[in-house]
Amino acid sequence: MVAQILDGKNLAKKIQSRLQADIEKQVAIKNRRPGLAVLMVGDNPASAVYVRNKEKACQKIGMESFGKHFPDTVSQKELENVIEELNCDRNVDGILVQLPLPEKFDAVGLLHKIAPEKDADGLHPENLGKLVRGEKGLRSCTPAGVMEILADNNIDLEGKKAVVVGRSILVGKPLALMLLEKNATVTIAHSRTENLAAVTREADILIAAVGKPEMITADMVKPSAVVIDVGINRLETEDGKGYLVGDVAYEQVKEVASYITPVPGGVGPMTVAMLLQNTYDSYLNRVEKN
Structure with a gap:
């Protein structure tokens, strides 16, 4: 079995096309x-x-x-x-x-x-507080992008075990809260988690957001798990040319997982799409009030 690719680049284009149409409608009504x-x-x-x-x-x-x-x-x-x-x-x-x-x-x-x-980045304490309370507010862009990818591919989260590797305020913590909001059972793992591989192998949904190149290997992934790679790490070949890899050893893990995001072309483009969505949502709220 080879994992189905979760194409964030294509989904981001769709979101941007929808936003473009929505903006032109607003301009048309002055x-x-x-x-x-x-x-x-x-x-x-x-x-x-x-x-x-x-x-x-x-x-x-x-x-x-x-x-x-x-x-x-x-x-x-x-x-x-x-x-x-x-x-x-x-x-x-x-x-x-x-x-x-x-x-x-x-x-x-x-x-x-x-x-x-x-x-627009959803990082103000008031917006993070609204996320904790399950209230409407601007959401952190990268975690919101991950959630959009899962929703667009009809990946059911209810009752599933989700493991987020990484605990940053930019990704790990808000993403864990968003997964909880969708009734997943969530574990946050990190650099000091004992026997990390045993924890990640429990995951139906495994999200890597640690900034360490290809640290999630095939033996750390439950067969048929959904694997989301948030990491973007720049490495160099011997002749000095740069290339990008994620936090997941993609070539290995795609043979084990049911779905996987590539790097580049997975979560990255969705971060920009959600930034634009947040800005448009803020705009719409302000236009409607005036």
Whole structure:
């Protein structure tokens, strides 16, 4: 048995096409276009690529992009002032601070400055609190993307054993809560979990989000499990060429699993799609109130 591929790239295109159609309907009834502001600090090459991809995605679906790029000499206070201005800008519906930031900055402090209703990344404590309480709110993009992939492929979660390997506030913790919301029985495992392989082999749904290249091997996977690979790790060949791998040893594990996400082309594109969805949802809420 070879696993069926869960194609996040194709699903992301579908979501973006739907958003594009929805935005044009809003423009047709004389509403403004939704707007997303992405703040980037410094010259991290990976961050620059991610920001470009987000700006291109905005352009493609007809969403306004208010990108702001700052040198790493900018101060914490200056960034906070920019966020306050964007909070008050009626043309901006989503605000995102591109992570990681240079070490001197208090990233959490900046995230807290974003108005919860414009928190496109779903990381403000108020939105995380709403997730804990099962209330409606903006959801963290990568976990929300994982949930969309599972739903689009009609993968039933109710009563299933789900193991999330990774406990970050970006992915592991919010994803565990989203799985619980769908009535899965959830275990969070991490670097200090004893006998990790025994824990992962119990999983009907196994999600790897640890940032360690190909650490989930075939012997750690229950036959016919659904395997979701959130990891994106850049490695180099001997001649210096870069390539991407996930946290799952894909070639091995695809022979054991029933479904698997590839890297690239799995969860990654869905993160951007859910960022756009969050921004549109925020926009719709604000347009309807006005």
